[in-house]
Amino acid sequence: MGATLAELLPIGIHVLGGGVWIGAMVFSVFILHPRAERFFSRASEFEDFIFSVVHGARYKVLAGIVAIVLSGVALALAHRDNGAAWSWLVAAKVVLLLVSLALFLHVTFTLWPRRVFAREDELPAVRRQFWWIGVVMIVCNAANMGLGLLARVARG
Numbered sequence: 001m002g003a004t005l006a007e008l009l010p011i012g013i014h015v016l017g018g019g020v021w022i023g024a025m026v027f028s029v030f031i032l033h034p035r036a037e038r039f040f041s042r043a044s045e046f047e048d049f050i051f052s053v054v055h056g057a058r059y060k061v062l063a064g065i066v067a068i069v070l071s072g073v074a075l076a077l078a079h080r081d082n083g084a085a086w087s088w089l090v091a092a093k094v095v096l097l098l099v100s101l102a103l104f105l106h107v108t109f110t111l112w113p114r115r116v117f118a119r120e121d122e123l124p125a126v127r128r129q130f131w132w133i134g135v136v137m138i139v140c141n142a143a144n145m146g147l148g149l150l151a152r153v154a155r156g
Contacts, residue, residue, distance in 0.1 A: 007078060013071035017064050018148070022141045024061075029134035033127075043120050051116070058108045065101060072097075082155040089151040096144040100137050107133055 033050070040046040076090050107130065115126045 007075070010071040010074040010078075013067050014075060014148070015145075017068040017071065018141060018145050021061075021064060021068070022138060022145065025134055025138045025141065029131060029138065033131075043123050047115070047123070054112075061104065065104070069097065079155050086151055086154045089147050089154055093144050093147045093151070096140045096147070100140045100144070103133050103137050103140075 032053070036049060037046050040049065072093070079086070111126065111129060111133070115123070115130070118126050
C-alpha cells in the first residue's frame with residue numbers, strides 16, 4: 001500500500017536530506033577538492049579557497065542532519081509495529097547515522113581547527129584524514145540509504 005499524505009512529508013525530508021548529504025560529500029571529496037587543488041601553486045592558497053567555500057556550512061549541515069533524524073524518528077514511530085526484521089534494519093540505520101554524525105563532529109570541531117593552524121608540511125596528513133573520513137561517511141550514508149529501502153520493503 002502506498003504512503004499516506006501525512007507520511008509523504010517525512011519521507012520526502014528523510015530521502016532528500018540523505019541524498020543531499022551523500023551528494024554533497026561525494027562532490028566535496030571526489031570533485032571539488034582534487035580539482036580545485038590543481039589551480040593553486042601554494043598549499044596555503046588552496047586552504048584559503050577551501051576555507052572560504054566551507055565557511056558557515058557546519059550549522060547548515062547540522063540542521064540537515066537534525067531534519068534527517070526528526071523525519072526518521074517520525075517514520076519509525078509511525079511504523080514501529082512492523083516486526084523484528086524491520087526493527088533491526090532501523091537499528092542498523094541509527095548506528096550508521098551515529099557513526100556519520102560522530103565523524104562529522106570530529107571533522108568540524110577537531111580536524112578543521114587542526115587544518116587551520118597546520119604548518120604546510122602537516123597539511124598532507126591532515127588532508128588524508130579528511131579524505132578517509134569523507135569516504136567512510138559516504139559509505140555509511142549510502143549504506144544507510146540502502147537499509148532505508150530495505151526497511152521500506154520489509155514493512156510491506
